[in-house]
Structures are given as C-alpha cells and as structure tokens.
Amino acid sequence: MLKKLCFAFAALLWAGAATAQETEIDTRWYIAPSIGFSFADSDVGPGGSLSIGRSLNEYFGIELEGSYTKLDVSDIQSKYDYSRPTFGINALLYLLPQDASVRPYLIGGANYHFVEFLDEKLNGPGVSAGAGVLFPLNSHWSFKLQGRYNLDFIKEKGIVPDDTYYLWDVGLGVAYKFGAFPADDDGDGVPNSLDKCPDTPRGVAVYSDGCPVDLDGDGVPDYLDKCPNTPKGSPVGADGCPLDTDSDGDGVPDINDRCPGTPAGVKVGPDGCPLDSDGDGVPDYLDKCPQTAPGQAVDAEGCPIQDSDGDGVPDHLDKCPNTPRGQKVGPDGCPLDSDGDGVPDDIDQCPNTPPGLKVLPDGCAPVGDCRKPRPGEPVDARGCALDRRFVLRGVKFEFDSDRLLPESKVILKEVAETLNAYPQIKVDVEGHTDSIGTDAYNLGLSERRSIAVQQFLSTNGVTKGRLRPVGYGESNPIDTNETEAGRENNRRVEFKVTEG
Template identity: 50%
Template sequence: MSNKINAGPSIGGRSMQFSSMWQRGLAIATVALLSVGVAVPGFAQSTGAVDPNTVLDDRWSVTPMVGFAFSDRSDLDSGLSGGVLATKPLTHWFSYELGADYSLIETSNAGDYERVTGRLGGLLYPFRPYFDDSSSFQPFIGGGLHLSSVDFLKQTTSAFGFYGSIGAQQKLNDTLSLSLLGRYQVDDVGDSGPLVDQTFYTWQVLAGLRIALGSKPSDQFRDADGDGVPDGVDKCPDTPPGVQVDARGCPLDTDGDGVPDHLDQCPDTPRGVKVDDRGCPIDSDGDGIPDHLDKCPGTPPGVEVDAQGCALVDTDGDGIPDAYDKCPDTPDGIAIDDEGCPLDSDGDGIPDHLDECPNTPAGLAVLPDGCALVGDCRKPRPGEAVDANGCAMDRGFILRGVKFEFDSAILTVEAKQILDKVAVTLSSYPDVDVELGGHTDSIGTAGYNLGLSERRSIAVKEYLARKGISGERMTPVGYGLTVPIADNGTAEGREENRRVELTPQN
C-alpha cells in the first residue's frame, strides 16, 4: 500500500515535513473559507418591491452522490465511493455542508483501504457576480474538517483531517440540480500499530442529484400578475394587468358587493344591497327601480311606475295603483283596506259604507244592508230615536235595491238578485217572523199609493216564498206615502221613500 497510498512517515522525515505542510495549508484554507462564509453578508431583503432573483434561497438541500476514489500517486489505485451531503446557504456566497460517505480503494499489494467519513465544512461561490441565483450553472469551491473510521492492514482506527473540494451545480428546476465535485482529503491517523502517525491523501470524484427541501423562499416575492403583491401572499394571483388591488392582491371592491371595481358598472352600491353580475342592484320586476328602493316589487311588465316603483295609474284615487287594486272602482272618499277594497270592519261581506250595522257579531247571517235580524245594532237615520247604546230603536231594515217596474208591482232583475240574498238570511232565522212593508213617494193620490205599496209588498212575499221561505212567517203591509224617510220635494228624497222594509216581529 505504501507505493499506492501516500503514508508520510513511511518515506522518512521529508514526508513527515511534507505532511505537516499539507496540514497547515489545509487548516489555513479551511479557516479562511469558513471565515469568508460568515463574513460575507447576503443580499438584504427589502420590505418594498423585491427582485426574486436577489432573495436568498436558504433551503436545506440533500445530495446523494456516487463516484470513485483514488490516491494521489501516479500509479493510482481506485475504488468506489458514495455518500450524501446536506447543505444550507448562509449567504448568497456561502453554504454550510454536512456529509457522510464511504470509500473502498483497492491496492495490488496491501489489501483494501476502507473508510467511512463524517464531514463538516462549507461551500463558497466565488463567481457569484457572474452566476447569480437565477443562473442555472453555479461553480463552487469548498473545504472543511472530517472524522473518519479507517480499516486498513487489518487494523481499524480513526482519522482526522481536512478536505478541499471544487465543483459545479447545474440547476434543472427550483428543486433539482445536478452536482459534480472533486474532493481532496487528508486522513491523519494517530494510532498504534502499523498505521501509527500515518497520513494518507486521497481524491474523490462524485456526481449526484441535489434535492432542495420545501418551497423556494423567493416565490413569496414573485409577482406573476404584476399587481405589486408577491405571489406568496397574493390571494388573487391572476389579476388582469392594470387592475387596482388591495393588500391581499385581489381587485378592489369599493362598495363591497362582491363585484370588483373594474367589472362593476355600479361601483357605489349601498352596503348589503343584492346585486347582479354587473354589480348593479337587482331589479326583479324590471321597472327601472332597484328592489331595495321598490315599494311595489311585483309590478307587471310594461306598467309605468313612479320613483317608488309603484304603478302610476290609480283610477279610483284610493292610493292603491290599479295593478294591485282588487277594487279599482271604489267610490271617492271610502275607507279601504290594503287591497284597495272598501273596509268591512265586521267581516260580514257588506262594506262599511253600505253597512247599516257595521259591528255585527261574528257568525250572524245578515241582510243586504249588513244587519242581522236579531242581536244587532243599526246605525240611526237622521231624526230616529236611539236606545241607551246609540242603536236605532226602529227595527225595520230597508231592502235597498228592491225596486219595481214603473207604476207596477213587477220586480226588477236587480231586485230579484237582492231578494235571493234575503231568502238565504231568513233561512238562517227560522223562528223569526217578519213584516214586509211597502212604501211610496208622494206623487199620486194617497189611496192609489196605498194600493200600489200593498201590491208590491205582496210581490216580495210571493218571491221569497218561491225561494223556500214559509208564507206564514211573512206579513205584507202597504203603507203608501204615510211614512216618508226623506224629502218628497226632491228627486233624491222621493227615490229614498220608494222602498220595501223588513221588520222582525218577535
């Protein structure tokens, strides 16, 4: 082995002197290398706009390597070598490295030189100004200290020393790089036996694949969409060019409606208002008034509306647009409900303005004037006597609308329709007998009017009897012109006096 792997003492004092020179030289180089690595600062990372190419990629990397080892003599013996390196950049110029490797060098006359090594050192990138972090090719030099276990000449011992390396990395992508290095190592053995105070010098040539662990730090400073927010914190990394963004990198949405300003055709929408895909308030009925301002959100298509979104047409002037008015012909001045129909306070089907008994108890059948035959309170007519409750003492109910052909006892069509309803009411009170009183105006003689009113009351009885009301319950009476309720001097008064009244008798 002495003729293949240099052993300092085996060739005398000169070799020992040469060994000491190597040790001193490597020690000085290693200390210098580590000192330069610590002393050289990395590029400062600005808090403002940062060029990703200047950001230190300080990830740990692991590099499995294989190759061969040989001695430094001209008559070289060689063998296999392999191991792994772990590196971490301290600055753009310098990285620490930790490693472990195995070498087996065969000799022709001294057996195998087998070595397991652990090492601590550094890598220096002296050409950084020419090959920055964005460059795919990175030359380097390195060096450090090692501690090895050597098995040679049937003796296992430890060795300590220095090593130096030179090599380059070829980047494949942000995670993988090809690595090639040559390493010169001094194994200083200080043990007893055949290897006492021996120093061996070997080379290793290794190739491997460098694997960076984790995500690249510079990624957080990249700004793919150019919005000024680095990709690492950009929640909207595909913002179109020129669009203003917030601190998260997302397009501004000034009114907070979910539609960014550069797409928002209504950028001042009030908070909380629902919008369409253009960012404008929704107008469900398409009347031009957005829903949050529309007081009538269901306006039919084509209906003209006011500023509140309600139809402008209100035929009866009751405040309910015709589009929503269930009773669009309500007379002027009549109180109405929410649907535009006259109020019916007691719910008996007769609106208040026609109801002579507006507070009929619930469930009682009523006549067309809104009054029940019994248990009700009729509003008094002008001049009528009232009881303690303010109800008319006269129990007679006018069957309004029950009219006859001119100067006859023939019922009109409208009169028959009203009497149909009267028949239904009388059926609900089978124990109540009624008087059917006929009345006329003052035109004509008293005798004639008396006979005419009697014939008319009989005609009413006969019609109700045909509708199923027992004739025994009904008494027809003619009063002629003797009981007027209005002024016969006017057409309106005479119209009021021509009437049929129904009065309960028990």
C-alpha cells in the first residue's frame, strides 16, 4: 500500500509541474507541522502531524503526511492504550487564488495506519476527507487550521467488532515555504516565466525581458562590448568593435591582428606581429644582433649566448670565464665559496672557516677551524676532526724526485704567508707516497720530499725550527692504490699542527 501511495504522489507531482511550467504559479515546497486532538465516540486524545508538499497549480496541491494519535479509552481499559501512527498522501483543492489573504481549502487523502489496541497490533488502509484554512503571514509563513473525518479499515478484526471505524481530528499548525517567489534563477530581477535570457551573469544590467542591455544595438551586450558606442549598422566582432578597426595603427585590422598592441611605427607582417628577420624570437625593433645564425640561442637583446667554459653562465655575465669543467659556480660564473676564504666549496675541507682567518690550500685555518673528518677519524662534539692535520693540496714533485714543480712553489708561497699569520704554531711536515716501489725506497723518498718543503718554506720567511720534516712512505694511504686517481691522492704532503 505504501508503495502505491508513493507512486501516486510522484505521478501527481509530474502532472502538476507540467501544468505550472509556463505560468507564474507558486510551486515552492513547504513543510507544515501541526498539533491538535482526535476523537471517536466519547474517546478523545492528543495528536500531531507533519506534512511535506507543494502546489501543482494555483488551485491544486499534493502532500505527504505522517501523523500520530493516542486516544483515552479508559472506559475499556487503562488510559492511553490506543495509538495510531499513519502515513499517507493528500490532495488539496484551494477555493481562492494564491494571492488571497485567506485561503480555504478542501482536503482528501488515502493512508495506511498501524493501530495498537488492547495489546493487539492491527493495520490497514484508510481514507480521509475534510477542510481547512490557510492564513498567509508573508511569502514564507502561514497559519493553518484543519479538520478531517478519517475512515479506517483493518485486515483482521481480532478483538475489534468491525473491520471499519471512524476518527475525527482537528489541528492547528504552521506552514513554511522554501525558496523565493516568484522564481528568478539568474537573480536579474526578472521572473523565470518572463526571462528570455535565463542565464544572465550576476550583476549585469538587463531589460524588462531579462536580456542584457545593448545600448548601441550591435548585438554584443554592454558588459562584453569593448566598443560600446559603435555606429548603428556597423559590422562588429565578438568584442563589439567594428571589424575594420585597427587599434594599434599597424595597418592590420584588429580582427586579423594577432599582436594588437604593437608599438607605433614598428614594422609588422600580415598577422600584425613585429617582424623578426632572423627568426630568433626577438623582434627586429628590439634585436641588437639582427643577423643571428639560425638555431643560435640568444639573450633578451637578440644577441648570441656564449658560454666558453660551459659552466651554464653566459660569457657576458661570467666574471670567471675560465672555470674548470665540472666546477660548481654561482650566478656570476665564479666557483662557489660559501665562507669566502678563497677555496671553492667542492674542495674546501673547512667550509665554514670564520671570517678573516688565513687558510691552507685545503681551505682550513691551522687554528680555530673545523675540518671535515675523513672516514674513521675521531671527532669532537661539533663533528669536527680532532686531528689538526691538513693536506697541502696541489703540492707535487717531479717523477721519482724531491724537486718541486713550478706550480707547487706558487702554492707553497701562499702556505708560507699562512704560517706567518700563526707564528705561535709548530707543524710536522709529513711526506706520503703511493705503494709503487719498495717500502724502504718509498720511506726515503717521502722524507726527502718533506725536507724539500721545509727548506722552501724557510727560505720564504717561516722559521725553520717551527717545521719538523717526517716521512711516512706508503704506510698511511687516504685512498686506494688500485687506481691512478687513488695513487695520486696518496702521493701528498700534509701539515700536522703539534703546538699552538
């Protein structure tokens, strides 16, 4: 039965919506709670209902209703032992139009009820008929007064002597309608039923038919019209401007101009864009190198970009144009040197040297610096190597000899300046070799090389007594001896600070 009621309700909604579609009828949904009382013979009790519905046209409406009644049947048994929940569908016939100040109506419906009576549960269909009055207060709220006669049927009589019985109910309530009326979906002030342009954007001025204002009558509404005063009859484009307009004066009408903002006097092609004779993407009027070869990368001025050292910084911006390949550089093309000690970051063993300290070739100051530890070296609480031992990077000798190479002497002169900046320290000058040759030969070679470094430094102002030459041969490698690159790293001179 409930399914049949729902199908009937849906069919009535569809039929009413079709009827009201082209008319300005208030078909908003409403919800209407009410309370009252019910009676049958001498039995009386409270009741309440909740309805949800809408008008389908000016005089006809439909609603779904749920209600509950409880009667005092103390003449039969204990008080309030008769209850009646009900679910149904109602049709309403309004006797006055929707703008009347008072709207009487007739109501009829079909329902399905559930009755609990003397510990028995009964159920069955029912019908009702009655009348009511609506007292509209505003566009949303109304008072509602209603009375009905209900005739119920039951499937099995049980203790009830008849399979039909009646019930009167009277209720007082309110009804609330959702949404605005009359409906105006685009909010332009013109009801949907009169609006010929129902999708006008919010805030756009419209005529009485709901369509956007077009003062020059060119077919482009004012809110889209970039030329709102076009003479009558002039053909216009989608922006409302005459098709023969040439806003930038380059001789190409706007309708064909792909570059409508070209500066005055600039030569353009058929598409209205500035000429670019060499095709480098920089128009001729800005191109300082107008004959660039095809495919050549250019800068903003149209000139070829050169990067001689391949560090990613063009030559005209590169302050260090001969940076070795693979060297990390900053925006100026110079090697990155975060602590400003003159040693690039990628070879700096003390990348955070305090400002002002003189450093050795590995980027470390002999005193007051933090050297990155080598694998396995002990460190202090800051993670700095405890051993103050520094590699004199770049100090090399002739093959199988203790004679310094010319470039090594340049480096050692800078080392001498650094040592003279720390007159309180003493150092061991340590010589190391790779594993090629016998242990004894390598030990002797490393001693001679350390003595050669000591002598060169002493001739450049470092007190000889501060330098103790020591040879270690191949006993302390810092890299593998299986590759040439590893052996070269092992052939080195180190300083170890012993005092100061």
